[in-house]
Amino acid sequence: MLINVPETVVADALRGMAAAHPELVVDVENRVVVRRDAPVAGKVALLSGGGSGHEPLHGGFVGPGMLDAACPGEVFTSPVPDQMVRAAAAVDSGRGVLFVVKNYTGDVLNFRMAAELAEDEGVQVATVLVDDDVAVTDSTFTAGRRGTGATLFVEKIAGAAAEEGMPLERVEALARQVVAGSRSFGVALSACSTPAKGGPTFELPDGQLELGVGIHGEPGRERRGMMTSREIAEVALEAVLEDLPPRLPVLVLVNGAGATPLLELYGFAAEVHRVLDERRVPVARTLVGNYVTSLDMAGCSVTLCQADEELLRLWDAPVQTAGLRWGR
Amino acid sequence: MDAVLDGGFVVRWLTAAAGLVEREAERLTELDSAIGDADHGANMQRGFAAVVKTVDTRPPGTPGAVLIAAGRQLISTVGGASGPLYGTLLRRAGKSLGEAPQVTVGELQTALRAGVKSVQELGGSAPGDKTMLDALVPGVEALATSFEAAAGAAEQGARDTVPMLARKGRASYLGERSIGHQDPGATSSALLFAALAEAAR
Numbered sequence: 001m002l003i004n005v006p007e008t009v010v011a012d013a014l015r016g017m018a019a020a021h022p023e024l025v026v027d028v029e030n031r032v033v034v035r036r037d038a039p040v041a042g043k044v045a046l047l048s049g050g051g052s053g054h055e056p057l058h059g060g061f062v063g064p065g066m067l068d069a070a071c072p073g074e075v076f077t078s079p080v081p082d083q084m085v086r087a088a089a090a091v092d093s094g095r096g097v098l099f100v101v102k103n104y105t106g107d108v109l110n111f112r113m114a115a116e117l118a119e120d121e122g123v124q125v126a127t128v129l130v131d132d133d134v135a136v137t138d139s140t141f142t143a144g145r146r147g148t149g150a151t152l153f154v155e156k157i158a159g160a161a162a163e164e165g166m167p168l169e170r171v172e173a174l175a176r177q178v179v180a181g182s183r184s185f186g187v188a189l190s191a192c193s194t195p196a197k198g199g200p201t202f203e204l205p206d207g208q209l210e211l212g213v214g215i216h217g218e219p220g221r222e223r224r225g226m227m228t229s230r231e232i233a234e235v236a237l238e239a240v241l242e243d244l245p246p247r248l249p250v251l252v253l254v255n256g257a258g259a260t261p262l263l264e265l266y267g268f269a270a271e272v273h274r275v276l277d278e279r280r281v282p283v284a285r286t287l288v289g290n291y292v293t294s295l296d297m298a299g300c301s302v303t304l305c306q307a308d309e310e311l312l313r314l315w316d317a318p319v320q321t322a323g324l325r326w327g328r
Numbered sequence: 329m330d331a332v333l334d335g336g337f338v339v340r341w342l343t344a345a346a347g348l349v350e351r352e353a354e355r356l357t358e359l360d361s362a363i364g365d366a367d368h369g370a371n372m373q374r375g376f377a378a379v380v381k382t383v384d385t386r387p388p389g390t391p392g393a394v395l396i397a398a399g400r401q402l403i404s405t406v407g408g409a410s411g412p413l414y415g416t417l418l419r420r421a422g423k424s425l426g427e428a429p430q431v432t433v434g435e436l437q438t439a440l441r442a443g444v445k446s447v448q449e450l451g452g453s454a455p456g457d458k459t460m461l462d463a464l465v466p467g468v469e470a471l472a473t474s475f476e477a478a479a480g481a482a483e484q485g486a487r488d489t490v491p492m493l494a495r496k497g498r499a500s501y502l503g504e505r506s507i508g509h510q511d512p513g514a515t516s517s518a519l520l521f522a523a524l525a526e527a528a529r
Contacts, residue, residue: 006370051407074374076365077408105497106408109450113403113412135501142500194366197357201366216365218501 006195010052010074017059021322024062025090031083033059033070038091044162044171045069045091048100048155049084050107051076053194053295054215056323057151065319065327066159067100075194075295076216078106084114088123096124096168098175100154102147103131126168128175130154132184132303134243135212135220148215149253149292149303150182153315156324160317174314178305183244185236186220186301188213188257192294211235215257215294215301229264233271236302241279246306249284251315252276253303258293260300265289268300284312291323332430337527338394339383345523346376352519359512363499368410368512375406375414390429391436395422409497410513413447413460420446437471444468451496458492458499458506463517475521475528482521486514 003009011028018026025034039045048058049071058070069087073079088097097118101111108129115125132150136142158175166174188210191200201217204210209227212220227235254269256262269288276283284307292301307315318327349356349372357369382401383394399419403411421443425431431439444464448454455461467482487510494506497513 073407074371075367077367077371077406078411080404080407080411082404104409105451106411109409109412110407137503142495142503143497146501196370197361197366201361214501216498218365218498219505 001193001195001198003195006198009195010072013052013055014059014072017322024322030086031072031079032087032090033062033072034087034090035063035068038068039093040068041093042095042165043093044095044166044168045088045093045097046100046155046159046162046171047071047084047087047091047097048151049073049079049087049111050102050104051078051216053192054293056290057292058155060323061152061155061321063319063321065163065317066155066321066324075196078104078110081110081114081117084111085117085121088114088118088125089121092123096126098158098162098168098171099125099127100151100158100175101127101129102151103129103144104146105143124168126172128154128158128172128179130179132179132182133214134183134185134239135214146214146218148186149184149255149301150179150305152253152291152324153182153251153303153305154178156319157311157314159319160314163317174311178311181244181248181306182303183240184301184303185239186213186215186257186299187211187232187236188217188220188297188299190259190298192217192258192297194295209299212239213299215292217294217297229268230271230274232300233268233275233302237272237275237279240302240304241281244304244306246281246304248306248308249282249312250276251305251307251312252283252286253291253305254286254288255292255301255303256290257297257299257301258290259296259298262289265300272302285315331433331528333391333433333436334430335388335391335394338391339388341524341527342376342379342383342394342398344526345520346380348519348523348526349373349376349516352515356512356516359510359515362509363494363502363506364512365498367408368516371406371408371410372516375402375411378402378405390425390427391431392422392425392427395419395425398422409451410516413451413513416446416450417443417464433471433475437468440468440471453496456492457495458489458511458514459496460511460513460517462486462489462492462511463514463521467518467521475525479518479521479525482518486510486518489514
């Protein structure tokens with residue numbers, strides 16, 4: 001691993017982020033990344049966070065048109081409430097803060113505590129939970145669906161809405177609309193290694209793949225022998241489309257897990273488009289790249305988000321962050 | 329049951345817990361990599377090291393105050409699910425003890441029972457879900473007998489999670505595949521009771 005010692009991995013990355021992005025205020029000590037012009041007068045603020053190891057999520061999505069602040073936790077560990085309280089105070093313009101939270105027990109508990117503490121300090125907080133991973137059965141017998149690729153859609157679309165000056169209730173409603181219309185499915189071709197463990201966090205023999213893997217290497221639905229890109233696209237989209245048959249054109253995210261080359265991801269994107277064409281699902285936009293990663297895991301995920309005209313307009317709106325950048 | 333416990337005892341308990349967590353960190357991470365995300369050892373280590381620092385540098389307080397300070401420190405340091413859950417356990421127990429400078433084992437048991445109830449509410453889980461509760465609940469109940477009995481009951485409770493199907497937390501994503509693995513949260517919870525017995529010896 002390209003590290004100094006496991007203990008300083010997150011702080012080292014934040015120092016690098018500060019060096020590379022003067023447009024961000026990076027508080028290495030307190031683990032908060034804030035856009036430099038925050039609080040932006042008259043604007044609802046967007047705040048997210050989660051375990052590190054999924055870069056560019058979330059710190060790489062801080063900037064005009066997306067997040068106002070991000071709180072990175074330790075690798076694969078949710079941040080602590082103190083971080084979110086500090087970040088909320090830094091970005092609140094008085095119009096409220098939307099917490100974007102991926103549905104994992106740790107994130108949910110820490111953000112819930114943070115929301116209570118921030119409200120005690122007079123910050124109006126709304127929370128949206130992202131839970132798009134269809135590999136997990138959503139029942140009272142599990143912690144519910146995991147939040148994965150749809151987080152990018154939520155942060156981009158709600159971020160654009162906030163940038164336009166919409167009120168908190170409207171930004172929150174749009175974020176919920178994105179969550180309700182998004183589904184994901186991930187596949188691992190190799191396990192990921194955390195710095196703390198120094199080796200793979202789960203066993204995945206060569207020539208095997210994990211269908212429905214989570215972004216922390218959580219096991220999925222089943223393990224199979226190696227499949228072609230075309231076969232993987234079919235299985236992944238079958239799971240996604242079965243869960244939520246689209247009524248609208250879709251935004252497509254073809255996401256890399258971290259160690260899969262873009263060459264392969266674009267090949268996979270072609271297969272995804274082929275399957276969607278066959279199923280007569282119209283594609284509005286496609287984004288290909290490493291956006292919600294799992295350290296050095298090889299693999300990919302596909303996320304579909306049903307987009308009406310308003311969501312599409314907000315998706316196309318300008319964004320200027322380290323990880324996502326287009327428009328003016 | 330008549331032993332009287334002061335703030336110093338609670339500090340010794342938490343220090344012993346930090347020692348055990350340090351010693352068992354690798355095992356906790358190993359268990360967590362089987363059904364979680366391989367960070368439980370490191371998280372608990374970071375949390376309890378911070379707790380020891382906090383209770384060592386503060387002027388010695390009442391048992392309740394020490395537990396509240398330790399709980400707050402865990403919430404501010406650990407992250408993940410274990411931070412809020414362990415933090416709430418200690419903080420709630422501390423609140424329940426109030427400002428008494430000394431407490432009986434029976435009062436400590438009542439306080440920990442209140443703490444466990446809060447953990448149950450926060451996590452939305454129940455005994456049998458393959459969580460911390462499977463060690464905490466029998467541990468707290470066996471305190472009525474002795475500290476050693478509580479340590480034994482919690483340890484047994486942790487072992488009893490092996491055949492269970494996880495219904496909460498990250499292990500629940502595994503479904504049937506969570507069966508056959510000991511729960512890391514229950515395992516670290518058992519360490520808390522082992523530390524309690526160690527502090528009482």
